[in-house]
Amino acid sequence: MWDAGQIIHRSTGFPQFKRYLDEQSGVPLQDLWLDINPLTGGERERLGYPTQKPLALLERIVNASSNEGDVVLDPFCGCGTTVHAAQKLNREWIGIDVTHLAISLIQKRLRDAFGPSVAIEVNGVPKDAGGAAALAEADKYQFQWWAVSLVDAIPFGDKKKGADGGIDGLIYFKPDGKATEKAIVSVKGGKNVGVTMVKDLIATVEREKAKMGIFITLAAPTGPMIKEAASAGLYKTEYGSYPKIQILTVEQLFEGKRPEMPWIDPSVFRKAKREDTSKQKQQKLL
Template sequence: MRNRPDNHLYYGDNLRVLREHVADASVDLIYLDPPFNSNASYNILFKSPAGTGSDAQIEAFQDTWHWNDSAEDAFDQVGRSGHVATFDLLNAMRRFLGENDMMAYLTMMAVRLLELHRVLKDSGSLYLHCDPTASHYLKLLLDGVFGKRQFANEIVWCYRRYTAASNRYQRLHDTLLFYSKSDTRTFNDVRVPYGESSGQRDSHYKQDEDGRWFRWQKRRDQEPYRIYLSEGVRLGDWWDLPIINASSHERLGYPTQKPVALLERIVAASSNEGDVVLDPFCGCGTAIHAAQKLGRHWIGIDVTHLAISLIEKRMQAAFPDAAFTVEGTPKDIASAEDLARRDKYQFQWWAVSMIDAVPYGGRKKGADGGIDGLIYFKPDGRRTDKAIVSVKGGDNVGVTMIRDLHSAMTREGAPIGVFVTRVPPTRPMLREATAVGRFEDGFGRTYARLQILTVADLFAGKRPDLPYPDPTAAFRRAAREDTGRQGSLL
């Protein structure tokens, strides 16, 4: 029987996933970069191949919260949890803030922080990544959940960028709140290297017989010992690391992507090889990338199929031999039907990912012009063309939908269209698709211009019939990692 991989990627609400799939005291390190309650919408950017127009964007998530029945239920769950200190703090915040968007956000975070505390080992730590929007409230909640004694550091991550601020100083840092579950936290002496030449300007440093710069360190009742410049200096709580800019080789197009170097520091300092790292808001997967690179096991959770699909591609490109499961995504017709009933947009994004298409459009009605995805292909091996994808998850499909897709193909200049349907197509739909004709690739081979695939076809392994499809054409591909070299922690 094949062994189950140690690494797991979950699609779903992280509160449910934590409760159903993550055992008590099973995780060594938690990093979370939750929404900041910034009241903004964030888009994933997909690059367009040369000659096909501008880049495409699709809304990844809205960082906006509202006080509603779900927030009230989460508040009640904290009250019933038995964590008196946490509920007292949350209740005091509610009296101070009222029932508004900020309170809804804090309530959502509080009930999840309790679960994260449960799954941590006694030697485990948590790093919560935030900005000034709610960091002061989150620190209070963490004091309530972990106890103020377990606060270790407030780490300031500084970076340089231009921000348009006319009546305040530019905001050029994020905050990481570092807590542990007990006094026996795992913590490694991660050092920042610096040039050996710096010692030549300091009279305290000397050179040894091998030419290495060192200085003597003397502690009370101990013999003097040498400290070498090449060993680096211990990390402080102020980290100057560049953000991922538009030209960075790391950039994958995800709106809140953080640099791998930032996560490598955290993983190296607060876990050991073979430990389990958890990211419950894993986005495009930077934390699990760092964990895989440094020889840790990992668990990633995200609530959108866009993120899950992007992480799958990232891990497969950077670590071709990495073994991991993807759970919570449809694995059969019944689960696909369930997803279609619950959230038609997530169903669309899942179906698009199944055929290696780029998602297109978003949640605004009519914004996509009838297009849910794009597949790029090279009919002559050089020129790039595109196929338009339309996904329908409802019970009723008809010939009008085929005509609409044909119209979109004409409007967009796309030689091929792919219609993905949850239910079987009708005979008139099949006849209408056939009437659209055939596409010739220049080598005497022809392809149906309008192709219909069912969800059953997708599970059977059937895919669009295209000449030289290029599934990587519009995705920013992660560079392959050399796992034998763990790299700099600068």
Template sequence: MVNQLYYGDNLEVLRRYIKDESVDLCYIDPPFNSKRNYNQIYNNIGAEDKAQAQAFIDTWEWDDHAIHGINEILINYHGLFTQQCIALITGLSNVLGKGSLLAYLVSMTLRITEIHRVLKPTGSFYLHCDPTASHYLKLILDAVFCSQRGNYINEIIWCYETGGRSNNFYPRKHDTIFYYCKSSNRLFNDNLVRLKRDTSTMHEPVLEDEFGHKYQRNVKNGKEYRYYLDKGVLPNDWWIDIQALNPSAKERLGYPTQKPESLLERIIKASSKENDIVLDAYCGCGTTVAVCQKLDRQWIGIDITYQSISLILKRLEDSFPGVLKTIKLHGIPKDIESARALANKTDDRTRKEFEKWAILTYTNNKAVINAKKGADKGIDGIVYFQGDKNDPEKIIFQVKSGKVKSGDIRDLLGTMTLESASLAIFITLEEPTKDMLKTAKSAGFYQSKYMSHSCDKIQIVTIKEIIEDQQRLNIRLSYEVLKSAEKQKEVRVNQIELDI
């Protein structure tokens, strides 16, 4: 199988493209904002905290998507849902009411059901969450897996010390990882994840067996137990040996919920083998796929935001030069028609995705995206470059997918003044008019000692130029939004494939 990266809604991707019983291991770390007060979530009061970070979308509101989702479950769409799932969601609806928490649980039920479908009979599933809704998620996992001859294996508590500490309650310093399997015939490579045995609390002498292996001996109720020191010991279901990434960690890329590679290495080594297929349906900054690449697993990654897709591509290319030629990309615009389709999506969750894709593609993933819905002051993205006084100067971006006119350029010039921007770039899906080009030229030129030649203060770039001519921002920037990942190994194989 060619490694696959999908840009789109993971529910749609799972249903349309991932075959039954084709995946060996699935790990997901879905976004959920645990910073809100639990009582606010439970009672659905208070203002919703939109978008945990600019890198992903908080999609859980009681809206048309949630209503459509719960109806699919209650009518048992295509016979996908177990009776236990239907009864559970019915009960939760009565208890919680129609609000953000129920919308979240409906969303997770839809996707966990599809993940169960695509897992092989020997497959394993790890769901990474936090205590905010973990108790509800376990009910859903039981309803999907245990009702279909699957098994609950572990609740893993991942403990860490990073982050702030409160004096008003016990510091919240753990995540929850649920581990389930589709059947009792699961893979578990215990010898690949064992830790060095701690002998500091054992007072028995170190002995050697007939093969020269060192062990300590313990006798309980007349029965002898041997603890071999070279074999090590399996981690408990509370993991304190892997820390969350602190802000200065060498591994950190700048993604807000990035998980350490060592965490994923343990999971992937334990529950898969080389060339097995690993799925991450919320792949975020790509830790799962990067670890799979390093450990010679095949992988499928899915994410709904282009910021994540762009970051994953950058991370893979930084870590494994040449690897992009070996993977297949789905859903990324490759021509004007597919770009127009992205621009015309009516789903509010992806309303700004066309803007993100256009800006990040044009800047090679170096722009800061304005993720606010509405009231964006006409700015969709920003980058910084070094000016004559060695201070960072600003370039602002505006993206339009509909009809454009010269008044748009005049408005952009006013925004430049308000934002003290030195340059502005207007990206348009439609061809600019002659008056637009004339108005842009009238804004004048910009020249600095760091530029070999002057450039227009307002530049108009078309989507056609970005796609067909591969036109990109040609200004040396002074500020990188994301750090580069460490190079690990070079990959040389076939050509990259794009599929929309």
């Protein structure tokens, strides 16, 4: 102990055992945590979800209540902070949320944090046109949010049910690599669609001073709809021209077709910090 520097001599002449802080067990964690602050709007971690919790908070909870390889269940996973923490700490996890808006947000969050190849099994979302039709019939708002996510658009407004002014989503892009412009996304999940809906989209694009409009429809467009969209002409840039109004069916989106447009502006999307992916496994999102 003397050679290890654990004995010191006091002025009284009596030896004393020397203690080092890193050898002490410390104070047990209490139930009041003041060292992790709530997220503010300007923080990089913030994704825009109203009830988002700090990742550090969920990391502490997951670390304290589970071991690597354990299963973490979050039945109301919101923007996915718990599943993010579980993935980062090499836990198995299952996340559940009732809204397709949350599911699409979590998928993007995990891809940003752990890379596009992160293995996630997603259940409960449409896998074909039949599933999309069932979702549209059950809840048109959930269908709209799901469809908007297929074209990497940002859901419009405060995500509450109600009048949307003909706008279900927005796609921001940079036609010249500098100035950011926008495209209006309109989603229709009904069995009957008509040319009036395309005219309404054209009017909305003009009213909002947008450059393009994307019309997503579950049903096949009619001939007059296609003709009306073509009559809107082209959006011309120095790098190419694009149909100003584009109609895409859900079936086409399943086949991989996407809007024809200039470079999408990634700066408008909040991104999760990139994490180490060396120990990742496939997880489930329901």
